[in-house]
Amino acid sequence: MGNQFIYKNVYKEPNLKSIHNVIFLCVVVFLSLAVAQSPHTQEAEKKWKIVNFWSEWCAPCRQEIPVLNALNEAIAFTDVILVGINFDEDPRQKTLAIAETMGINFPTLSAEAISELQLGAPDVLPTTYILSPDNAVVAKMIGEQTEESLLAQLTALNLLVETD
Numbered sequence: 001m002g003n004q005f006i007y008k009n010v011y012k013e014p015n016l017k018s019i020h021n022v023i024f025l026c027v028v029v030f031l032s033l034a035v036a037q038s039p040h041t042q043e044a045e046k047k048w049k050i051v052n053f054w055s056e057w058c059a060p061c062r063q064e065i066p067v068l069n070a071l072n073e074a075i076a077f078t079d080v081i082l083v084g085i086n087f088d089e090d091p092r093q094k095t096l097a098i099a100e101t102m103g104i105n106f107p108t109l110s111a112e113a114i115s116e117l118q119l120g121a122p123d124v125l126p127t128t129y130i131l132s133p134d135n136a137v138v139a140k141m142i143g144e145q146t147e148e149s150l151l152a153q154l155t156a157l158n159l160l161v162e163t164d
Contacts, residue, residue: 053127053128
């Protein structure tokens with residue numbers, strides 16, 4: 001099945017081919033999650049967040065990466081952001097290197113972000129949370145997610161529309 005993630009709000013797509021733009025977007029996402037009460041992040045506070053916990057040693061985590069990469073592309077210019085969190089307590093630079101090796105194309109944070117999001121560490125990997133703009137957990141999906149399971153959950157929350 002092809003990529004069926006369709007987003008509601010369509011914006012003109014900026015040129016993201018420059019590595020500088022990609023780095024800038026990752027920094028913006030990190031800051032929006034890390035400084036939740038700052039008045040400078042009011043725009044970020046309006047976003048829904050999909051938070052995926054993964055680990056290098058987790059086979060199901062590795063298997064769902066292509067699905068999450070496709071989702072990240074589909075929601076790039078909507079009111080939803082996807083962020084991965086390395087479950088292991090690796091330093092930031094190591095987390096980024098592991099994410100690159102694993103082919104992760106969405107913003108990834110190291111484990112210290114768990115406390116900033118006020119999420120407890122999951123008991124099972126992978127685990128994916130959907131957080132409302134006020135960071136309330138509205139969905140918790142345990143185990144490897146498929147395109148269909150993510151699409152169903154996001155559609156149920158009225159965040160995406162399904163195509164034929």
